Amino acid sequence: MRIHKRYISALVALLFSMPVMAQVPAPAAKQSKPVLLKGATLHVGNGQVIENAAVGFDKGKITYAGPLNGASMSGYEVVDVSGQHIYPGLIQPNAALGLNEVESVRATIDWREIGDINPNVRSVIAYNTDSDIIPTVRANGVLMTQLTPLGGTISGSSSIVQLDAWNWEDAVVKADEGIHLNWPNMLIETGNSRTDERLKRMADRRDETILELEKLFRDAAVYKAGKRESENLKLASMAGLFTGAQKLYIHADYGKEIIEGVNFAKKHGVKEVVVVGARDAVAVADFLKANNISVIYSGVHALPSRAEEDVDMPYKTPYLLHKAGIMFALDYDLAIHGIRNLPFIAGTAAAYGLDKEQALTAVTLNTAKILGIEKQAGSVEVGKDATLVVSSGDLLDMRTNNVTYAFIQGRNIDLNNKQKYLYEKFEEKYKAQQQQVPAGATSSAGN
Structure with a gap:
């Protein structure tokens, strides 16, 4: 079966016109320097909870997980996550x-x-x-x-x-x-x-x-x-x-x-x-x-x-x-x-x-x-892989689950995804349509 060159050209153009942001993010680079997350509530994963905690990791492994006042920050890139929650992945x-x-x-x-x-x-x-x-x-x-x-x-x-x-x-x-x-x-x-x-x-x-x-x-x-x-x-x-x-x-x-x-x-x-x-x-x-x-x-x-x-x-x-x-x-x-x-x-x-x-x-x-x-x-403990998440709210509650950071073996991974991209895209669309509606008129956007 012959396929017309016009259709091939259209298909190629379509593929290259797809937004880059909608694609799967590239894997994160290997951890290059020690990181210390400070100020969050730590949910260890074994039943233990530590308020005002710190979690440090280097070369993909957890080096410290405990109270903030016991953590050494020397040589670490410090990330302030005060008021948030740290969980195992x-x-x-x-x-x-x-x-x-x-x-x-x-x-x-x-x-x-x-x-x-x-x-x-x-x-x-x-x-x-x-x-x-x-x-x-x-x-x-x-x-x-x-x-x-x-x-x-x-x-x-x-x-x-x-x-x-x-x-x-x-x-x-x-x-x-x-x-x-x-x-x-x-x-x-x-x-x-x-x-x-x-x-x-x-x-x-x-x-x-x-x-x-x-x-x-x-x-x-x-x-x-x-x-x-x-x-x-x-x-x-x-x-x-x-x-x-x-x-x-x-x-x-x-x-x-x-x-x-x-x-x-x-x-x-x-x-x-x-x-x-x-x-x-x-x-x-x-x-x-x-x-x-x-x-x-x-x-x-x-x-x-x-x-x-x-x-x-x-x-x-x-x-x-x-x-x-x-x-x-x-x-x-x-x-x-x-x-x-x-x-x-x-x-x-x-x-x-x-x-x-x-x-x-x-x-x-x-x-x-x-x-x-x-x-x-499975838990945030010294010696284990630094595979953990930080959420601004309760991770187990769909109303407050909001992952702000995620680390896999110490690598800070990209949290963008197709659903977020589409949400932002259409949010902009409807905002723009609302701004174009004259005062007192009823918007038909989304109908």
């Missing part, structure tokens, strides 16, 4: 951020692979650091995410990345840290003969899937032990599950599915298990506690799972998990564009039982512990 688990840009454009979607059993698939190599969505997420304080593949029974491996990088290699914080297993759904008979026939076929397929998983995990354990005849990438990619080097993330919501999936993993010698989704986690809290299972809870801003549940059950589930002694993190599991709302689901949890610092921990230090990166992230 928030961490979003279980996300396809950078793997999926526009739902309706297939070429921008790279979050799953063909087939049902893909433990060897690595999500991180598909990560698009130029995603327009990433800057909008950073602007609300989310600075790290767990890149998670979707689809199939075993989706592949996830990796932890920081959100300011030229490419996926620069972004990686911890590569291939876990394998994701979507536990087969249990089915409930309805009493309708036609529906029951369909459900029976689905139940048969479920049984076949579990048998396939049984064989896979047995083979992987044998392969890891060194008894092999040839190289097998699928089995080799699962070796870390049996040594504790990798976690098995079991995606399940229904209580019986959670129990079945965890028992399956334990039977096959998997060392570290995390349940993702976990809408019924409170119902099986004793089981989770007895088996030392952590939870990534995905349902705070969701409807109740059952008609008989309290309407605010999803909101108060984090408090009930905390009360039961379950290690948990919070996950904004709706559209990837909504990941910027991660601080606000923590705020909702704080309004329904958790105190503010416990809620903050659920999106910072707890998440870091579950993902295995607590030695470098």
Whole structure:
């Protein structure tokens, strides 16, 4: 098919006419000199709050975090953030951020692979650091995410990345840290003969899937032990599950599915298990506690799972998990564009039982512990990466969340993004239109 030169010229002109400010900001330069933030309220991330605090960092690492009167300012570039709040950078688990840009454009979607059993698939190599969505997420304080593949029974491996990088290699914080297993759904008979026939076929397929998983995990354990005849990438990619080097993330919501999936993993010698989704986690809290299972809870801003549940059950589930002694993190599991709302689901949890610092921990230090990166992230403590945010108001409240500075590994990142650009653009448009309206006339701007 021939394309007329006129259309090509128009397309090129359109591309070059796009405003530079609407593009993804370039990654920040490496920290070149020590920085000291002074005068803010420090929310450490471990439950501790320090008024009139200071945080110093050099070469990407935190060198001081404590009262201002104990800080040495010699050699530091001092930034006065008096009256503001310092928080650890928030961490979003279980996300396809950078793997999926526009739902309706297939070429921008790279979050799953063909087939049902893909433990060897690595999500991180598909990560698009130029995603327009990433800057909008950073602007609300989310600075790290767990890149998670979707689809199939075993989706592949996830990796932890920081959100300011030229490419996926620069972004990686911890590569291939876990394998994701979507536990087969249990089915409930309805009493309708036609529906029951369909459900029976689905139940048969479920049984076949579990048998396939049984064989896979047995083979992987044998392969890891060194008894092999040839190289097998699928089995080799699962070796870390049996040594504790990798976690098995079991995606399940229904209580019986959670129990079945965890028992399956334990039977096959998997060392570290995390349940993702976990809408019924409170119902099986004793089981989770007895088996030392952590939870990534995905349902705070969701409807109740059952008609008989309290309407605010999803909101108060984090408090009930905390009360039961379950290690948990919070996950904004709706559209990837909504990941910027991660601080606000923590705020909702704080309004329904958790105190503010416990809620903050659920999106910072707890998440870091579950993902295995607590030695470098999740709290503002000496020796950890200087990945933190400064907000003029409460970060967990959508009315006052206003990030003024964000640092990733000590680098002062650009907080501009496409949404801010469009807001400013159309604000100017409507201001100009209002100024042109004669006195006493009614403006039709925006109609």
